[in-house]
Amino acid sequence: MNKPFFIKSFSVCCPDVELLGNIQLQVSDIDKTLIPVDMRRRTSMATRMAITAAKNACEQAAVETHNLPSVFASLGGEIQVTDSLCRSLGDDATLSPTWFLNSVHNTTAGYWGILNHCQAATTALSAADDTFAMGLLEVCVQLQSQGGNCLLVCYDELWPQYLAPPLGSFAFACALVISLEATGALGSISMPQINVNSAVTFSKEQMILSQSAPAAAVMPLLLALQNKNPSWVPLNINSPIWSSELTIF
């Protein structure tokens, strides 16, 4: 039997709260003060949202960030920077070295490490519509082999709408601190698995938002946690559906 994974905290950063409609989810706006001015100038919306959610989640869980392993999951990552670079390839002028550095998928992971003086392993992954499910899976698998706590941050910023509409029409970041230790946990989840047990499905609103931002696929899990509703929760919107069994404390 797999061990349960304990959710110590969660936080959502959503700059346009009106898009959430009737979904009663506690969210915050980007908190620029969390990033020092020197670094902030170089960071994108994606990185600022991710860091806001991550900082808030870590604070709520009261975990040390300087030795906390982390998983950053995003479909497009630094897509606005990449878009600017692709546009500037049209002429022969030297590319901006800062833009180039900030176009890598692990940009947020890099800034997060620098900000927290954290030399623990950090990774950046991507899995289209399954990005949240695969990020959560990576965290659980890391915890199972290494123990301790792990930070999951799943995010996507606003994208140019000529790329893959409606993807990127909704900016959303969520962060969860997950642990093998139960102390102070809000609930626990089982190792994500492909199955047909998902009793809870996405509401129409959640589905539309998740089609625009894969990170929003966290909503059924967070709402079940918030409403203290133990259940199997789906982690992605397209078949095969990955799900976890949520237990509430």
Place this chain on the structure above:
Amino acid sequence: MNNNQALISPVAVIAYSALSACGQGNKALYQALSENHSGLAPLELLNVPFKTYVGAITQPLQSLHPELIDCDTRNSRVALTALNDIDSGVRVAIEELKSKYGSQRIGVVIGTSTSGLYETEEAYSELLKTNKMRSDFHFVKQHAYQATARFLQVELGLCGVCYAVSTACSSGAKAIAAGQRLIASDVCDAVLVGGVDTLCRLTLRGFHSLDLVSENPCTPMDRNRQGLNIGEAAGLLVLEKCCSSNANNMKLLAVGESADAYHMSTPHPEGIGAISAMKNSLLMAGLSVDMLDYLNLHATATKINDRVESAAVYSIFADNVKCSGTKGLTGHTLGASGALETIITLLALQYQFIPGTHGLEELEVDCKCQVVKTPLHDQKLKIAMSNSFGFGGNNASVLVGL
């Protein structure tokens, strides 16, 4: 003897396949390594406003099945050609594992730094002229990081775990780490892991803007080195949980990972992250420093990487381990390099030789490590390591054993 306990179970390497400037398949790669024959050549594939050498793949690439044409990119064609290389046997191995475990129990985790960016650049050049994105551009299936992993999953008829790791130049090594963990956690019985990256303008011009690209063939660890040459490659490995049928296969022992937490492009001056990745891999495998027989260096041939890496290596192993850097043969294949160079390290074990460091004439003044210039044959190697260090200070050291 080793008395330490491993912190993660080893997994068996069932098959592997490389496609790079050193040719298609493991035999071609071994031949280039064994003869120290470089695949670097002046850049021809695309236009950039400066001169440089690159490690380009020159043989014909296989075409995608018409049903998967939406996934068609240079990256996916490179991946397909490596997958279908008959001598390497990666495809056959996956088919056998499918009947053994079922298609849901076999994962796909692929590292890449730029995925299908080559095609995106072409789409943008039209977008800038016409203000319209072309209709055959499929962002998620071509450009997005998981595009190649997803293509391989569909091509192989698999339906389990599938994602991309993209941590710049450590992507391929980190994908290997993820594969080992998925097996250790019993989420998968086998995982296709690796790295695939292809040449594109953005990467060439981006590295050039950082003043890191050499106009001439690169010379890793040489005191007069002038920067790196970008390369392209696919490195695919099939990992399976250890069982009686793979008892004699080479093993992936552990991958040590760390972050510098220092700077986005410059490694920590004392190599703290690099040291910690190498030490973590030994710790996780339960091995001591005296057990390493060969180290494939990251050795990009940039001034700072090679200086910091040699100091980091010396601080752990002194001059007791034979090291070499192989980017003078293949170029720096970025997100594929961790996988390609793990394959090179496996070839070193398989053929009991140590690759040379093509381009190295006079060793970096501060380097006190035992850097091998030309290939050494008839070695007795059991355990070997491959280093990968990426932008954002993201490090991984892959440890493999006979």
